[in-house]
Amino acid sequence: MLGNDFKKLNELDKWEGSIVPGGKYYYTRNTSTLVAFIVGESYSPSTPGGFKVIGGHTDSPNLRIKPCSKKKGAGGITQLNVECYGGGLWHTWFDRDLSVAGRVIVRQSDGTFKQELVNLKKPICRVPSLCIHLQTGEERAAFKINKEEHLQPIFAQIVKNTLESPADKKQKTKTAWEEGHDPILLSMIASALDIPTSSIADFELSLYDTQPASLGGANDEFLYSARL
Numbered sequence: 514m515l516g517n518d519f520k521k522l523n524e525l526d527k528w529e530g531s532i533v534p535g536g537k538y539y540y541t542r543n544t545s546t547l548v549a550f551i552v553g554e555s556y557s558p559s560t561p562g563g564f565k566v567i568g569g570h571t572d573s574p575n576l577r578i579k580p581c582s583k584k585k586g587a588g589g590i591t592q593l594n595v596e597c598y599g600g601g602l603w604h605t606w607f608d609r610d611l612s613v614a615g616r617v618i619v620r621q622s623d624g625t626f627k628q629e630l631v632n633l634k635k636p637i638c639r640v641p642s643l644c645i646h647l648q649t650g651e652e653r654a655a656f657k658i659n660k661e662e663h664l665q666p667i668f669a670q671i672v673k674n675t676l677e678s679p680a681d682k683k684q685k686t687k688t689a690w691e692e693g694h695d696p697i698l699l700s701m702i703a704s705a706l707d708i709p710t711s712s713i714a715d716f717e718l719s720l721y722d723t724q725p726a727s728l729g730g731a732n733d734e735f736l737y738s739a740r741l
């Protein structure tokens with residue numbers, strides 16, 4: 514924006530006297546929203562006029578990790594607590610190699626906070642389908658999904674998790690926030706950002722399918738991809 518002669522504004526400041534005809538301006542909100550506008554050359558506060566608004570978004574329906582993500586599943590496995598974000602085709606999330614990406618609030622040594630983007634890239638969890646011989650004919654035909662129970666992905670084995678957890682052993686006590694998340698997940702995030710686990714103050718993370726987009730069809734005339 515700055516490279517195209519837009520001037521950055523603070524949403525909390527008074528703009529009176531700062532906006533002039535022909536000017537280009539922008540501001541951000543929560544580091545996730547960008548609002549930019551151009552004032553017409555002939556604009557005057559005393560002259561009635563119109564305006565044009567163009568909006569767009571880059572997010573899409575996904576499975577978002579809950580504020581308390583640790584979930585002990587049956588059969589000696591751990592799961593991630595997730596919630597549905599948006600109106601998705603949730604049956605398409607089954608049996609896919611899923612990873613985690615989003616933003617992390619990092620606590621710095623001087624007591625301030627900064628935001629970092631993280632992408633674990635490799636598959637770390639999966640929402641499995643129930644094998645066919647454990648379903649009735651009606652269940653196979655209907656394929657009804659309970660969003661709170663059936664979409665929680667499998668993350669790790671409890672025994673392996675306990676033996677190999679690289680969580681900070683020097684840290685005698687954990688905060689309530691840390692207790693709500695699997696130490697393996699926190700360790701993976703910390704490793705990707707090259708920070709200690711204790712520096713993670715909060716995060717906003719979503720699951721995504723690791724399979725990349727590709728061209729297909731007899732003549733490569735089709736694009737196979739999610740989120741189109």
